[in-house]
Amino acid sequence: MPASRASRTSLPRSTVTREQIIEAATRIADEESIEALTIRRLAADVGSGAMTLYSYFRNKEEILDAIADHVLGGFTLPPAEETEPRAVVQNLASAFLRMMREHPSIVRLFTTRVTTSPDSLRGAMEAVVGRLREAGFEGREAVQAYGLIVHYTLGFASYQAPRPWGKPDLPDVEELCRQRTHFYSALPLAEFPNLVSLAGAVTTLPSDEQFQFGLDCLLDGLLRRIQAN
Structure with missing residues (x-):
């Protein structure tokens, strides 16, 4: 979620530092998008003028x-x-x-x-x-x-x-998983027999469980290869 206007830094031009500009830019890029990060938007966010930013950075x-x-x-x-x-x-x-x-x-x-x-x-x-x-x-x-x-x-x-149904830190992740499982299970059975029958498993693809499974597979191969050398 974008930061509220109240939570943003508002600094006099003379006190804006390079580090504060970078922190504000990082926040905008993370909370919104890289496309939302413009010189004008960043200057407004730190309470400065665009020319102040250009004194630190030549461009985006x-x-x-x-x-x-x-x-x-x-x-x-x-x-x-x-x-x-x-x-x-x-x-x-x-x-x-x-x-x-x-x-x-x-x-x-x-x-x-x-x-x-x-x-x-x-x-x-x-x-x-x-x-x-x-x-x-x-x-x-x-x-x-x-x-x-x-x-x-x-x-x-x-x-x-x-x-988002794969992100464990979201408070409504269980409901999101339920909805996604329903989406797969409701597909036309004749066209998607595998996705329908494995709806619950398919829903876990972006989950930490899947991350750990893939990492374990990679580690098994990596360590076996190293031990063989």
């Missing part, structure tokens, strides 16, 4: 890059309590999925731009590869495990985003 593209850097740079590694390779990959994948849920805009930004800032590289790449190496993944194996985590969570988050 630079603001989008800054959002990606801000979110990826703020990626938080899970606690290092688990050291077993499977548990480490599981925890890292879950942390990436949480980040993508918290910041839906990063899913699109991840697939449309390449970030090269030290903060983003340090937070969402260097530290993650380092954690994998600490868990026993050697050299290229650590990079491949990192790729598996990012590619899988990105694909799943993209699939789940427009399907």
